[in-house]
Amino acid sequence: MENKKEMTIPNVSAATDTEQSLSKCTDNSIVNQNMDFKGYEQTFEEMQREILRQLDPSYLKTVSMTTLYDTVFEVQTPLIDGLLQRGTYLFVGSPKVGKSFMMAQLAYHISTGTQLWEYKVRKATVLYFALEDDYQRLQKRLFQMFGAKETGNLYFATECKTVNGGLEEQIRGFMREHPDTGLIIIDTLKRVREAGGADYSYASDYDVVARLKALADSYKVSMLIVHHTRKQKSEDIFDMISGTNGLMGAADGAFVLSKDKRISNNATLDVAGRDQQDMKIHLVRDSERLVWNFAKSETEMWKEPPEPLLEKIADTLFSESDRWEGTASELCERLAVDIKPNVLSLRLSINASRLFRDYGIRYQNSRTHDGRKVSLWKETEQTA
Structure with a gap:
């Protein structure tokens, strides 16, 4: 429910609250x-x-303050308690740092409803646009990560239209067939935006994420948009997101996956968002299964x-x-x-x-x- x-029109709470026809009104x-x-x-x-x-x-x-106070908004539960809220988030990292493996891990845990690290997960259908992979590579990766434990709630697409060329209609079509979808992953942003040269303006960066966010918000789902970092180092790791501040400004938050050394299996996941406590999670990659395992968190889950x-x-x-x-x-x-x-x-x-x-x-x-x-x-x- x-x-x-x-x-504006009063809500009818039960059948007895509705008006009866004159022929049935015996005491009016x-x-x-x-x-x-x-x-x-x-x-x-x-x-x-x-x-x-x-x-x-x-x-x-x-909307008046009185009306705002009187409004009971729809319940929005996170997909992953303390980690992934409903909304649109950038998921950023340098090339080959392990972003796609992390996306597969998140997608699998949400589609099966199994706990991720120490965080509770709510089961939902997942649509994963793996636009830099093919189905054979996906098959090998998923089997190496999760073995024979497959799920029917995780769907993949290796090609799609652009944001301005029909992607919205494709997602809406999928949502009609799968209304229980809770997570949409777009891997990567570059594959779904129009070609505009090497440099993008603040306005174009903001617009592409804002359009995807409006779509996600209309269905009240989580959306992860995979992107990459720039080469220049920065004291604030979120300033390393490639492009202008328009990307971060339009999104609800961001995840940044980084390593001190490329050959290392140790990584950190920095998290920031409007409805999310700032976090830094330390991860260790399983060299055999290629999944990310939890090591520690510098910030305890906010309660x-x-x-x-x-x-x-x-x-x-x-x-x-x-x-x-x-x-x-x-x-x-x-x-x-x-x-x-x-x-x-x-x-x-x-x-x-x-x-x-x-x-x-x-x-x-x-x-x-x-x-x-x-x-x-x-x-x-x-x-x-």
Whole structure:
């Protein structure tokens, strides 16, 4: 079940909330019916005014702080806890450092749902554009890395169209056939962008990643775009990403895989992002299987501070039932907490993802004929 954003038209929470036909209304007076008609007329007029506003060339779409606070956004769980969030990320490294082997490892673990190093993984279908490989090389690489344990949720393409030449339509076609897709890997960026000479401008760099990000965001999936580093060294390893700052500016974050010596099996993976804690992970490559093994992390996995309210909801409301509905005021009384109802609703809106992730409880805040209603229900987390 998906959470829905607050709409202009009141949400219908159950079949009993819908209006019945006049022939079935046995206890409604003519006065009440007229009031209902007036309400519908007012709603229809508001819809007409909103449509006319949007047709006005000077229309600017805005959201008030009040509406923002009232909105319960859809739960977005990471594909890999503490490592890979939903969004679009650059995956960067020098040539032959082992980027494609890392991509195959990430793709395999997500497509099978098996834990990667010390991080929990959520199972999802993976689309891997291995544009610098052929199927025979992929076959040998995957068998060397994972043996005979194959998966039907990992799909490969060794050729595709460019960003401006139809790649979006190809990805949308795949998503229609595989709606459970959680990760798209493009290996490499150069293979899907238009030829524009050796040097690209900030605008063109930003545009190509922004278009791919818009596509990933529309499906709420993770996208990894493989790219390479420049030869010049820098104190900030993310400044070594080849191209302009437009690439990093348009992406949600970046991973940089690097070695001190090319012949070494030791490497570091630096991670930075908007929704991701900065990390440095030390890895060791298995020289036989060619997989990357975890050695240590300089940054411990970030954990959110405790939120006693969520635990109290789980213990108080769901010890004997799988659903609770009522007003925010009633919820305050039920939980016996000294919190204003509007503050309680806001805290639940902000923590809706965490409430579902940690306790399997969905939260919705909707308007009904009787006012604002809080709905909480138990639901098993999906693997994708």
